[in-house]
Amino acid sequence: MNIRISLTVNGESHDLLVPVHKMLLEVLREDLDLIGTKHGCELGECGTCTVLVNGAPVLSCLALPADLQESEVTTVEGLADGGRLHPLQQAFAELGAAQCGYCTPGILLTAKALLADDPIPTRQRIREALAGNLCRCTGYTKILDAVELAALRMTRVPA
Amino acid sequence: MTKRFSVVGQPLPKIDAWGKVTGDTRYADDLVLPRMAFGKLLRSPHAHARITRIDTTRATSVPGVYAVITGADLPRVKFGILPVSQDEEALCTDKVRMVGDAVAAVAAVDEETADRACRLIEVDYEPLPALMSIQESLAHPEVRIHEYGDGPNVHKNVALQFGDVEAAFAAADLVREDVFFYEGNTHLPMEQHAAVAHATPDGKLTLWSSTQTPHYVHRLLAKILDMSAAHIRVIAAPVGGGFGGKLDPFAHEIAACRLSQLIGRPVKIACTREEVFYIHRGRHPVLMWIKTGFTKAGDITGCHLKTWLDGGAYGSYGVASTFYTGVINPVTYKMPVYKFEGARIFTNKPPCGPKRGHGTPQPRFALEVQLDKAAEQLGLDPADMRRRILVEPFTKTANHLTVTTIGLGECIDKVVEASGWRDKHPRYHAAAQSEAGKPLWQPRRRRGIGMACSSYMTGAGTAIYWNSMPHSGVVLRADRSGGVTVLCGATDIGQGSDSILAYLVAEVLGIDPKDVHVHPADTSLTPVDLGSYSSRVTLMCGQAAIQAAERLRAAIFKAVGAKLEVPVDTLAARERKIGAPNDWDRAVDFAKAVELGEAMHGVLAFAGSYAPPKRAGKYKGGGVGPSPCYSYSACVVELSVDEDTGEAELHDVWIAHDIGRALNPLLVEGQVEGSVYMGIGEAVMEAQVFRKHVHKAPSMLEYKSPTTLETPEIHTILVETDDPEGPFGAKEAGQGPLLPVMPAIANAIYQAVGVRVDEIPITPEKVLKGLEAKRQGKPARVGPDRVPLFTFKEPLVVESAFGAPADAIAVRPFADEKI
Numbered sequence: 022m023n024i025r026i027s028l029t030v031n032g033e034s035h036d037l038l039v040p041v042h043k044m045l046l047e048v049l050r051e052d053l054d055l056i057g058t059k060h061g062c063e064l065g066e067c068g069t070c071t072v073l074v075n076g077a078p079v080l081s082c083l084a085l086p087a088d089l090q091e092s093e094v095t096t097v098e099g100l101a102d103g104g105r106l107h108p109l110q111q112a113f114a115e116l117g118a119a120q121c122g123y124c125t126p127g128i129l130l131t132a133k134a135l136l137a138d139d140p141i142p143t144r145q146r147i148r149e150a151l152a153g154n155l156c157r158c159t160g161y162t163k164i165l166d167a168v169e170l171a172a173l174r175m176t177r178v179p180a
Numbered sequence: 181m182t183k184r185f186s187v188v189g190q191p192l193p194k195i196d197a198w199g200k201v202t203g204d205t206r207y208a209d210d211l212v213l214p215r216m217a218f219g220k221l222l223r224s225p226h227a228h229a230r231i232t233r234i235d236t237t238r239a240t241s242v243p244g245v246y247a248v249i250t251g252a253d254l255p256r257v258k259f260g261i262l263p264v265s266q267d268e269e270a271l272c273t274d275k276v277r278m279v280g281d282a283v284a285a286v287a288a289v290d291e292e293t294a295d296r297a298c299r300l301i302e303v304d305y306e307p308l309p310a311l312m313s314i315q316e317s318l319a320h321p322e323v324r325i326h327e328y329g330d331g332p333n334v335h336k337n338v339a340l341q342f343g344d345v346e347a348a349f350a351a352a353d354l355v356r357e358d359v360f361f362y363e364g365n366t367h368l369p370m371e372q373h374a375a376v377a378h379a380t381p382d383g384k385l386t387l388w389s390s391t392q393t394p395h396y397v398h399r400l401l402a403k404i405l406d407m408s409a410a411h412i413r414v415i416a417a418p419v420g421g422g423f424g425g426k427l428d429p430f431a432h433e434i435a436a437c438r439l440s441q442l443i444g445r446p447v448k449i450a451c452t453r454e455e456v457f458y459i460h461r462g463r464h465p466v467l468m469w470i471k472t473g474f475t476k477a478g479d480i481t482g483c484h485l486k487t488w489l490d491g492g493a494y495g496s497y498g499v500a501s502t503f504y505t506g507v508i509n510p511v512t513y514k515m516p517v518y519k520f521e522g523a524r525i526f527t528n529k530p531p532c533g534p535k536r537g538h539g540t541p542q543p544r545f546a547l548e549v550q551l552d553k554a555a556e557q558l559g560l561d562p563a564d565m566r567r568r569i570l571v572e573p574f575t576k577t578a579n580h581l582t583v584t585t586i587g588l589g590e591c592i593d594k595v596v597e598a599s600g601w602r603d604k605h606p607r608y609h610a611a612a613q614s615e616a617g618k619p620l621w622q623p624r625r626r627r628g629i630g631m632a633c634s635s636y637m638t639g640a641g642t643a644i645y646w647n648s649m650p651h652s653g654v655v656l657r658a659d660r661s662g663g664v665t666v667l668c669g670a671t672d673i674g675q676g677s678d679s680i681l682a683y684l685v686a687e688v689l690g691i692d693p694k695d696v697h698v699h700p701a702d703t704s705l706t707p708v709d710l711g712s713y714s715s716r717v718t719l720m721c722g723q724a725a726i727q728a729a730e731r732l733r734a735a736i737f738k739a740v741g742a743k744l745e746v747p748v749d750t751l752a753a754r755e756r757k758i759g760a761p762n763d764w765d766r767a768v769d770f771a772k773a774v775e776l777g778e779a780m781h782g783v784l785a786f787a788g789s790y791a792p793p794k795r796a797g798k799y800k801g802g803g804v805g806p807s808p809c810y811s812y813s814a815c816v817v818e819l820s821v822d823e824d825t826g827e828a829e830l831h832d833v834w835i836a837h838d839i840g841r842a843l844n845p846l847l848v849e850g851q852v853e854g855s856v857y858m859g860i861g862e863a864v865m866e867a868q869v870f871r872k873h874v875h876k877a878p879s880m881l882e883y884k885s886p887t888t889l890e891t892p893e894i895h896t897i898l899v900e901t902d903d904p905e906g907p908f909g910a911k912e913a914g915q916g917p918l919l920p921v922m923p924a925i926a927n928a929i930y931q932a933v934g935v936r937v938d939e940i941p942i943t944p945e946k947v948l949k950g951l952e953a954k955r956q957g958k959p960a961r962v963g964p965d966r967v968p969l970f971t972f973k974e975p976l977v978v979e980s981a982f983g984a985p986a987d988a989i990a991v992r993p994f995a996d997e998k999i
Contacts, residue, residue, distance in 0.1 A: 050210075055203075056203070056206065056210040057202070057203020057204070058203070059207070059370075059371070059420070060209060060372065060450075061370050061371075061372075061453070061880065062453040062879065062880045063452070063453065064453070064879060064880070064881070066879060066880035066881040067370065067880045069370055096203070097201075097202065097203035098202070098203050100202075101202060106198075106201065106202070109201075110201040110202060111201075113197070113200075113201045114193045114194075114197035114198055114200075114201045115193050115197075116846065117191075117193070117194065117197070117676075117846040117847055117849070117850045119194075119197055119200040119201055120674035120675065120676070120850055120854065121369070121370065121371065121418075121419060121420045121421040121422075121673060121674025122196070122199075122200030122201075122205050122418070122420070122674065123207065123369075123370040123371045123420030123421055123674075124370045125200050125201060126203045129201065147888075148888040148889055149888075149889070151887075151888045152887045152888050152889045153887070154888075155370065155880065155885060155887065156370070157367075157368055157369055157370055157421050157423070157854075157858070157885070158370075158421060158674050158850070158854045159850060159853060159854050159857070160853035160854045160855075160856055160857030160858075160891055160894055161853075161857065161888045161891050162849075162853040162891075162893075162894050163846075163849070163850055163853065164888075165888070
C-alpha cells in the first residue's frame with residue numbers, strides 16, 4: 022500500500038507516493054537521490070543514517086515518513102549554504118575528522134543539533150551528544166576537535 | 181642534514197575530505213545504474229551439513245525475479261586468496277561449513293522481491309557434527325571440515341627454531357612460562373560490503389566493489405568465472421572502512437557478476453549488517469604458550485612461543501596469519517634465540533583472516549604481559565627494562581629479519597615523560613600495596629598505569645602469489661594545464677592513500693596537491709598495486725610515485741634547461757615554477773614547463789615501479805615477516821578500576837609512534853588515534869563469539885564497541901627516524917599503534933587491583949573473578965591454564981641470525997630501468 026507524504030527536505034518541498042512501510046532512509050536515498058545519508062545497520066544502532074527532523078537528530082532507518090508529514094528534514098546535502106560549507110564541514114575536512122567518511126554525514130548532523138542547543142559545548146557534552154554515532158576510523162579524537170573548532174568559529178564575533 | 185619540504189610534513193586536509201563532508205562520495209552501495217537489478221544471497225542456517233537437494237522452482241516463479249542461481253551455475257572451481265588454500269566456493273555445492281555460507285543467489289526487480297524469493301528456495305541439508313572450538317576439532321579427527329591441510333582439521337602446522345632455546349633457558353636467571361588466550365573479534369566497518377556488477381553483451385564485465393584489493397579480486401574473478409582477466413574490470417569504490425575485512429573475494433561479488441551475465445542487467449548486492457558479521461575474516465582467536473628466559477638485569481636469553489589459531493571454516497589468509505603469530509615478536513627486543521610453533525585449526529565458524537595487525541596483536545599481548553610479570557619479579561621498572569633490551573638498528577633478528585631504523589627508545593622516553601610515569605608508576609604501586617585492607621565503605625576505585633611496546637611491518641616483503649613484478653606501480657601524466665594525473669591501483673579505505681600520492685607528486689614537482697588529480701583504483705586504467713593491507717601503501721605506492729615524478733621532472737627540466745640555457749642540474753621545482761634558484765625571476769610557470777616538455781619529448785607520461793628488497797630468509801617460511809622497515813610504538817595507559825563492578829575506566833592513553841617521517845602529521849595522528857581506539861575495543865569489550873552454532877552478537881548493538889564515552893583522551897607523539905627505505909623516510913602508521921594498547925591496559929589493570937587477566941577481552945566479569953580469587957587467598961589470575969594435546973611438526977632448525985649486520989639497504993628493483 023502506498024501513502025502520499027509531504028516533506029520539506031533541505032528547504033525544498035516534496036510530495037511523494039511511497040510504500041507505507043518504506044523508511045525515511047530509503048525515501049531519501051531512493052526517491053530523492055540524497056545518497057549522502059548512509060546505511061550502517063538498518064536497526065537504529067549505529068547512528069550512521071542520522072538526519073535532522075525539525076532540527077532534532079533522528080535515525081532515518083527507523084523513521085516512517087508517514088509519521089513525519091509536513092516535517093522539515095535536513096540531510097548532509099542541506100548543510101552547506103549554497104557553495105559555502107557549514108563551519109562543521111569545514112572543520113571536519115581541515116582537521117582530518119573524516120577518514121573513511123561513512124559515519125561523517127550522521128555525525129555532522131548530530132553535531133549541528135548540539136551546537137544549536139549549546140553553542141559552546143564542553144568536550145564532555147560533545148562526547149555525550151555523539152555517543153550514539155559510531156565511528157570505527159578516527160578514535161573520535163579529531164571529531165571532538167573539529168566540533169570544538171567549529172563551535173569556536175561559529176560563536177566568534179565577526180571583526 | 182635536514183631536508184626541506186614544501187608539502188611533506190604539512191597538516192593538509194585530505195584531497196577527498198570535501199566529498200566526504202558534503203555527502204558527495206559515492207560508495208559501492210550508492211551506485212545506481214539504469215535497469216539495475218538487486219541481488220540477495222541465501223545463506224546456510226547449518227554450521228556443518230551436506231547439501232542433498234536445492235530446488236529453485238518456486239523462487240524462480242516469483243513475479244519480479246530475473247534469475248536464481250546455485251553453485252551449479254558457476255564453474256566448478258574452488259578458490260581462495262592464498263594459492264595454497266583454494267578451499268572456497270561462492271555458492272556451496274556439496275557441503276556448507278558454517279552458518280552463513282552462501283548456497284544460492286537471486287536477482288530481482290528490487291531487494292524485497294529478491295529477499296522473498298530467497299525464502300522460497302528449498303534446500304535439503306543432512307546435518308554433520310559441527311566443530312566449534314580448537315579442542316573439539318582436534319578431538320574429532322573423524323569429522324573432517326576439509327580434506328586438505330596438515331592433518332585432520334589442521335589447516336597449517338609450522339615449527340621454526342633459530343638457535344638452541346634449551347641452552348638459552350639454562351643460562352637464564354628467571355624462566356617464565358605463561359599461557360594466554362586472545363578472543364576473536366571483527367572489523368566492524370561502518371560500511372557494509374556492497375558490489376555492483378555489470379556484464380555487457382561484448383562478453384566483458386565490470387565490478388564496482390567495496391574492496392581493499394581490486395587486483396587480487398580481478399585475478400581471482402578470472403579463475404572463478406572461467407573467463408579472461410583481460411575482459412574483467414574491477415573498480416574499487418571508496419571504501420567505508422576496511423581494517424582487513426574487505427581483502428578476500430566474496431560470494432556477493434561473484435554472485436553479482438554471474439547474475440549480471442545471465443540477466444543482461446547490472447546487479448547490485450549489498451550485504452546486511454548481520455551478513456557482514458558472518459563474512460568476518462577478522463581476528464583469530466589464539467591460545468598461546470610462551471616461555472622466556474631472562475637475566476637478572478632483564479635481558480632476554482631466549483624465547484619459545486606456541487600458538488593455536490581457531491581459523492574458522494576456510495583458509496583465507498590463514499597460512500600467513502599462522503606465521504604472523506610467530507615471526508614479528510623478535511623485531512622489538514633483543515631475542516638471541518627463538519623457537520616458534522604454530523597451528524591453525526579449522527572450525528565450523530566464519531573464517532578468520534587479517535584484521536588490523538594481522539596475527540601479531542595476540543603474541544604481542546602475550547609477550548608484553550609476560551615482560552611486565554618478569555619485570556616485577558626481577559624488581560625492574562617495566563619502562564627501563566624494555567628500554568635496555570631494544571633491538572640494535574641495522575641488524576638482523578634471530579629469524580633473519582632485517583631491522584633498519586628503530587625509534588623505540590625515543591618513543592619510550594617520550595611516553596614516560598608525557599604520562600608522568602616516573603611519578604605515577606611507583607605511587608600507584610605503593611597505593612595498591614598499602615590499601616590492601618581498605619574497609620568496604622571507602623571508595624573502591626583504584627588507579628593503575630601500564631606500559632607496552634610493539635613493532636609492525638611497513639608492507640609485506642612478498643606478494644600473495646609468487647612473482648618478480650612490481651608490488652606497486654604509478655603512471656603520471658602531465659597536462660598542458662599544469663595539472664598532473666596520478667594513475668595508481670592503490671585503494672583508499674579512509675587512510676588517505678590517494679592524498680599521500682598527491683602530496684608526494686606535488687612535493688617532487690614543486691606544485692600544489694590541488695593540482696594533482698588522483699584516479700581511483702581501476703584495473704583497466706591504473707597500474708597494479710597489490711592492495712591496502714600489511715601497511716604497505718604509503719611506502720610502496722609512495723616510492724613508485726616519487727620515482728615516476730622524478731622521471732617526469734627530469735624530462736621537464738631538460739626542456740626548461742634548454743629554453744633558459746642553463747644546466748639541468750641547476751634547476752629547481754617549487755611554487756609552481758621551474759627555474760634556477762639563483763635566477764628565479766626567469767623561472768617558468770609549471771604549466772609552461774609542461775608545454776616545453778611536451779614539445780621536446782611528446783606526451784609526458786612516466787611510470788614508477790616499486791618492489792621491496794628481496795630479504796626473505798633462506799629457509800621455508802622465510803617469506804613471511806620481511807618488510808622494508810618496521811614501525812615502533814610505545815604506549816602508556818592510565819585507568820581506574822571499580823572493585824565493586826570490575827569495570828575499568830580509561831582516563832588517558834599516551835602513545836609515541838616511530839613513523840620514520842610524518843608525510844602529513846594530521847593523517848598519521850588520525851591513524852594512531854584510530855588504532856588506539858580499536859585496540860581499546862579489543863582489550864575490554866569486543867568479541868566475535870558463538871552460541872551453539874550461531875553468532876552471539878551479530879548486530880552493532882549486541883557486539884559492543886567503544887563510543888565517544890568509552891574512548892579516553894589519546895595523546896599522540898610522533899617520532900621521526902627518517903628511514904632509508906621509506907618515501908622521504910616514512911614508515912607505516914595504520915596498524916602498529918594498535919598493538920601495544922591491549923597489553924598496556926592489562927598491565928595497568930594489574931597495577932590497579934593486582935589481578936592478572938591473561939585473556940582478551942578483559943571484561944568486568946573477569947576482573948571480578950580475579951578479585952574474588954584474591955579475596956579467597958588464591959592466585960589472582962584469570963585466563964587459560966592448559967594447552968591442547970597437539971604434536972607440532974619437527975622444527976626446521978636454522979642458525980640464529982641475531983645481531984648480524986642488516987642486508988643491503990635501499991636496494992630497489994626497477995630503480996634503474998630507463999623508460
